[in-house]
Amino acid sequence: MKIGSFVVSLLLIASIVSAQNAPKENSLLWEISGKGLTKPSYLFGTIHLICPADFLLSDSLKNAVSKTRQLALEIDMDDPGLMGAMTKTMFMADGKTLQGILTEKQYTQLSQFYKDSLGMDIISFGRAKPFMMMGPMFNKILGCEPQSYEISLMGLAVKQKSEVIGLETIEEQMAIFDTIPYNRQAEMLLTMIEKLPETKSEFHDLVELYKKQDLQSLYNLTLKSEFGMDGQDEVMLFQRNQNWIKRIDKIVHEKPTFIAVGAAHLGGEKGVIALLRKDGFKIRAVGR
Secondary structure, eight states, X not given: OHHHHHHHHHHHHHHHHHHXXXXXXXXXXXXXXXXXXXXXXXXXXXXXXXXXXXXXXXXHHHHHHHTOSEEEESSXXXXXXXXXXXXXXXXXXXXXXXXXXXXXXXXXXXXXXXXXXXXXXXXXXXXXXXXXXXXXXXXXXXXXXOBOHHHHHHHHHHHTTOEEEESSOHHHHHHHHTTSOHHHHHHHHHXXXXXHHHHHHHHHXXXXXXXXXXXXXXXXXXXXXXXXXXXXXXXXXXXXXXXXHHHHHHHHHHSOEEEEEEGGGTSSTTSHHHHHHHTTOEEEEOOO
């Protein structure tokens, strides 16, 4: 009984410590210091696509970028070999095709939507992983020509001659999609189309939480979304977060770095902020 109580106490203490590491402040921009760093680095939570009316590069964000000497994104979007690597990894294995993994009714439904709503012929996506088809849908979901924080941050980096690097390779990122069966990916795509009003509403909620810089609510919404994680949060969020910590440790000790990843990666007890704190870094909210 004493041993059992001791184990329970240890688990409770570990749980409390983890909760203390999770971010509580509403902020998208965070300063990284401590652990022997002579100059701070910065961590910023992005939303990959957003309408121009909701887009903001604040003075505090620009100031943080100006204090760094390299930009670290999820992948190196400045890599000249990126498109070639993406082309090699975008196709389904074993010669599978979109028409082959869908029923005739599903294929017709998908084809009609892309033709009528997006002006596209899905024949061009014949062998592509179904997740690749989600990209063209975002203009329809957002109702605008979206902007990208990553591309804008790259523009700032280029102006000050900062190097652009990636926390993971395109091969590592694309391999994530292989953990979800192709037919399930296609079903998720069809669900987004069939429930387009709900999809738009959820994305609107996501943008509003992002503008409020509410990391915890963003994290919660991402996990419960019926259009997102689909039970793959361990692979798509938590394992990637864990993989990034050693890489972040290395690059911030090499030179001051501005790190920008999807905001959903920052919140929670298994988020990047909590993991960096657990690793010995001091993480302070700067505000957007």
